[in-house]
Amino acid sequence: MSWESSRVIRMLGLPANFNARRVALQASFWAVMLILLSTILLNFINISATDQLSAYDDDWNDMSAFREDIKSMGIETRSLVSSPLLLADIEDPRNTTYVLAGVERDTLSLPQFDDDGFITIASGNGYSPSEINAIVEFVEAGGTAMVFEDYGYANTIAEAxxxxxxxEQVFDTTYATELDYNYIWMCIQNNPCGMNGTQLDPSTLSSHERWAQVGGPGEHPCSKLDEQTFGPGEAMLCEQHMINGRVDYNGxxxxxxxxxxxxxxxxxxRGPLSxxxxxxxxxNEATVDVNGDGEIWVGNEITPETPDRWGQFNLSIEVCARASCSPSDGGRIMFVSDGSALINAMYDYEGFNEGKYGPTDKMMPANDNRKWALDFIAEALMSELIDEVGEPAENAMVIFDESRHPQSALAADSYNTVYFLLVYFTGEGLAMLLLFLILFITFEAVLIKKRDPEPWRHVFSIIYYGFGDANRYAYYSKVEKIRQVFLSKVRNQNGLNREEFQAMQANELVSMISDPVLSKFAVESSNKYTLEQTVALVKRIKAWGRQ
Amino acid sequence: MWTRKAAFTFTGGIALVLIGMMISNQQMMILGLTLIAFIVVNSWISGHGDVEVQRTLSADNLYKGDDLYVELLVTNRSNRKTQMLDIYDNIPHEMKLRSGLNQMQLNLKPGESARIRYVLRCPLRGHYSIGPVSLRARNTFNLGVEEMYVDHHSDIVIFPQIKDIEEAFLRSRTPKMYTGATTLRTPGQGSEFYSLREYVPGDPFKNINWKAFARTGDLMVNEKCRDAVTDLYLILDSRDLARIGTVLKNPLEMGTVSAASLAAFFLKRRDSVALAIYDEKLAYLPPDTGDKQYFKILSALAGVRPKGTMPLQAVTNSLSGRFSRGSPVFIISSCEGDGTVPAAVRDLVGRGHEVTVLSPSSVDFERLVSRIPRMSYEVLKLERQNRLTTLAGSGAQVIDWMPDMDLSQALMQVRGY
Structure with a gap:
């Protein structure tokens, strides 16, 4: 190769498709999308300054002490931050206890199938029908649930x-006088307990209807260890009954x-459990502030003057599959009319009074909240094997529902919301259908829209160019144009200019043409010629003048 | 940018995770997460296009139909391997790749170089630019692609082709009269004696030197000096109508070839050649001799594009005063769509110029790209015939140049009208 000339330029690579305007446009688009998304999400994300009733926080109004006790018993604890739909995935419901304390916010209103197979949108009910179904199915499958609620959104679960x-707030004469009338004593027994002055009247106290029946079908498993001695921490699920190294079961x-x-x-x-x-x-002397005005006005009848109610009200109801309420016979669910029954301040009253959960000027009275809650857990999760009495079952697990507790941090609440959506789309029938559809469309979109860069190939392409003017062809086949062309030929052949030619007489033109057919064609003004005649005329004109 | 494979892998991963969650299948979720993780990890391992490029051309100026040799030297100047790097030298689509390839897939180590060689054929005159060099960096599994370019261009000019033409039909009959005319000491048609040479068959008998024949016994002929330098004026029609036909065969292309060939021929004879190109405006190159004028004319012809509707008479009115008296004038035009052509020719002839109209037959060029009805074609041809007859009647020599006719062959029919 002979190089006649050469030029050398050195440059470095630059982005091929960098377009500032396009980048700015895309940034604006995504910014608008982000604002719209944030606006929508903010409707669902409820950031609260008072996060409470969480088993994973250790404030006085959280439930960390309860969770710590359960863990120390060797039972696994988990939180559920998205949706109770996940209960459907529990492998061993029999040895699982679901704890729900305070449903402080509503569910996201998303479309779903209801029991009749119609599409519905849950709204203002705390839990969606699918979530309630999941809880019901969990209990039906042998699971144990504890629902602590007062003024929140747990009604849909209870109604199921x-x-x-x-x-409505209930007031009773059996309140903790050292505190105030908001603190009510609940005695877990058949008959209500009463007060003797400022203290509970011991003569009105009884024992748990079921657990305390030694040898009965609902006997508490810790009663089987009664009066047995254990080393520190060896009593496991019955540790709450240990007194001086010995189990002293008290119902x-x-x-x-x-x-x-x-x-x-x-x-x-009639619910799913009988x-x-x-x-x-x-x-019997409890009252209900029906109109919520903070005053109690009661009478024999409810009238505008006496709008409030009085009498005896239920504080705790247990719904079981069998009359024995034994976990071995099926699932059960316990409802308690206070969402804060297990908060650190009351559950661990000793620690609270010592200032473990922050300084306080209020002294909590001794109570059996811890004993009762742990006994409930022990009954649900204790191993049924004879040689493992007092020990938790192999898969024992307690799940705390944190999905309805507002978080104080945007990230935490967003995480919960996103997790909720994820569970919704993978657990709810309609959402699963929708998700399948979205996945299908996404695959189609990827298939159609996503293109690999075209392989580079040099295309030599000049042979396809061309230019012509087809519009004039029809004009050139008209008789008038043919006559004009012929007369120009006659004029040129005879060396005449336009003026001379136009001044000629018709007979002179005829003699000049000396062809009768063409002469007639030249002189006549008629344009009525058939196609064949026109073709013949053009041939004749072409030949004319050659001789 | 992700490739289709990456998009599929990622979407598949997401789908597997979600479906795995739906049906509580951990294996499926793990597989989905594996696919997503694979994409994420792979996106960290990308190639680069941090290379230097040098392009070397065999010539900056070529004639139409010539071959251009190109060499591209690519050097990795970074301290990383390029991985899969596609290199593509962008060449104008009017150029044909004759041998080699203008692209290559490389994986250059730091400091390593590679050469890409290819040969281009340039079938169309014009001003062209080769470049930029496109780069496409891919990562190992071809999951990500990044495109870049090296903004490096090489400009080249493709001149019209030069054809051999017959001298006999182009000689000026009128000697140059203005100051500066020189007698060329070269053999040719003239009056002054130049030399004696041996007779070759075809030499006219009147040139035989009988005295020398008597003295030597061999037939000898007298050779004369060329006694004039001709000023040749080329007027090229570059109106929009001149593009009728195909890109390779149209009145303008043939016109540029003929103008370049005539200019080359006369400049080689040391004559002066002027060039006027008219389209939407008039471009005029005054008469001059030598290689510089030759290059100017070829450059001007290389850049001609069909446009505008300027009438020929406007050109002759503007330039005829500057034409040397009696100089030959070549009008290269299809003479279509311009009613001023006869008047313009008549005017030039009247001024004593020897006018030659080289007229590419636009009707026949149009036939190459368009199906003209037979009768319309015949009438169009008749009208064109009339037009050329009128020009011949005005005193011009008219050449009806058909598309399949060689230039020298066309020039042979100069006295046909």
Whole structure:
């Protein structure tokens, strides 16, 4: 190769498709999308300054002490931050206990299938129908649930089992006088307990209807270890009954509640579990502030002057698959009319009084909240094997529902919301259909829209160019144009200019042409010629003048 | 940018995770997460296009139909391997790749170089630019692609082709009269004696030197000096109508070839050649001799594009005063769509110029790209015939140049009208 000339230029690579305007446009688009998305999400994300009732926080109004006790018993604890739909995935419901304390916010209103197979949008019910179904199915499958609620959104769960939270504050004479009338004593027994002055009257105290029946079908498993001696930490699930190295089972429970509401059995409604048992009641002198004005005006009848109610109200109801309520016989769910029954301040009253959960000027009275809650857990999760009495079952697990607790941080609440959506789309029938559709469309979009860069190939392409003017062809086949061309030929052949030619007489033109057919064609003004005649004329004109 | 494979892998991963969650299948979720993780990890391992490029051309100026040799030297100047790097030298689509390839897939180590060689054929005159060099960096599994370019261009000019033409039909009959005319000491048609040479068959008998024949016994002929330098004026029609036909065969292309060939011929004879190109405006190159004028004319012809509707008479009115008296004038035009052509020719002839109209037959060029009805074609041809007859009647020599006719062959029919 002979190089006649050469040029050398050196440059470095640059982005091929960098377009500032396009980048700016895309940035604007995504910014608008982000703002829109944030606006939508902010409707769902409820950031609260007072996060409470969480098993994973250790404030006085959280439930960390309860969770720590469960862990120390060797039971696995988990939180559920998205949706109870995940309960459907529990492998061993029998050895799982679901704890729900305070449903402080509503569910996201998303479309879903209802029981009749129609599409519905859950709204204002705390839990969606699918989530309630998941809880019901969990319990039906042998799971144990504890629902602590007062004025929140747990009513839909209760109603699924034929129970209702009244949502009105209940006052009772059996309150903790060292505190105030909002702190009510709940005695887990058949008959209500009463007061003797400022203290509970010991003569009115009894024991748990079921657990304390030694040898009965509902006997508490810790009672089997009664009077047995154990080393520190060896009593496992019955550690709460250890006194001086010995299990001293006591079936009496005085549970302290705060700002309680009432529980009602819905007449005529039969839930999935047949046995409904009232575990605790108020005294006969309890009142309900129906209109919520902070004053109690009661009479024999409810009138505008006496709008409030009085009498005996349910504080705890247990719904079981069998009358024995034994976990081995099927699932069960316990409703308590106070969402804060297990908060650190009351559950771990000793620690609270010592200032473990922050300084306080209020002294909590001794109560059996811890004993009762841990006994409930022990009954649910203790191993049924003879040589493992007192020990948790192999798969024992307690799940705390944190999905309805507002978070104080945007990230935490967003995470919960996103997790909720994920569970919704993978657990709810309609959403799964929708997700399948989205996945299908996404695959199609990828298939159609996503293109690999075209392989580079040099294309030599000049042969396809061309230019012509087809519009004039019709004009050149008209008789008038043919006559004009012929007369120009005659004029040129005879060396005449236009003026001379136009001045000629017709007979002169005829003699000049000396062809009768063409002469007639030249002189005549008629344009009525057939196609064949026109073709013949053009041939004749072409030949004319050659001789 | 992700490739289709990457998009599929990622979407598949997401789908597997979600479906795995739906049906509580951990294996499926793990597989989905593996696919997503594979994409994420792979996106960290990308190639680069940090290379230097040098392009070397065999010539900056070529004639139409010539071959251009191109060499591209690519050097990795970074301290990383390029991985899969596609190199593509962008060449004008009017150029044909004759041998070699203008692209290559490389994986250059740091400091390593590679050469890409290819040969281009240039079938169309014009001003062209080779470049930029496109780069496409791919990562190992071809999951990500990044495109870049090296903004390096090489400009080249493709001149019209030069054809051999017959001298006999182009000689000026009028000697140059203005100051500066020189007698060329070269053999040719003239009056002054130049030399004696041996007779070759075809030499006219009147040139035989009988005295020399008597003295030597061999037939000898007298050779004369060329006694004039001709000023040749080329007027090229570059109106929009001149593009009728195909890109390779149209009145303008043939016109540029004929103008370049005539200019080359006369400049080689040391005559002066002027060039006027008219389209939407008039471009005029005054008469001059030598290689510089030759290059100017070829460059001007290389850049001609069909446009505008300027009439020929406007050109002759503007330039005829500057034409040397009696100089030959070549009008290269299809003479179509311009009613001023006869008047313009008549005017030039009247001024004593020997006018030759080289007229590419636009009707026949149009036939190459368009199906003209037979009768319309015949009438169009008749009209064209009339037009050329009128020009011949005005005193011009008219050449009806058909598309399949060689230039020298066309020039042979100069006295046909």
């Amino acid at each position: 089992f034929g129970i209702r939270y009244t949502g 009496t429970y005085q549970v302290l509640l705060n700002n309680i509401t009432g529980l009602e059995i819905i007449p005529g409604v 046995e409904v048992a009232i575990r605790a009641l108020t005294s």
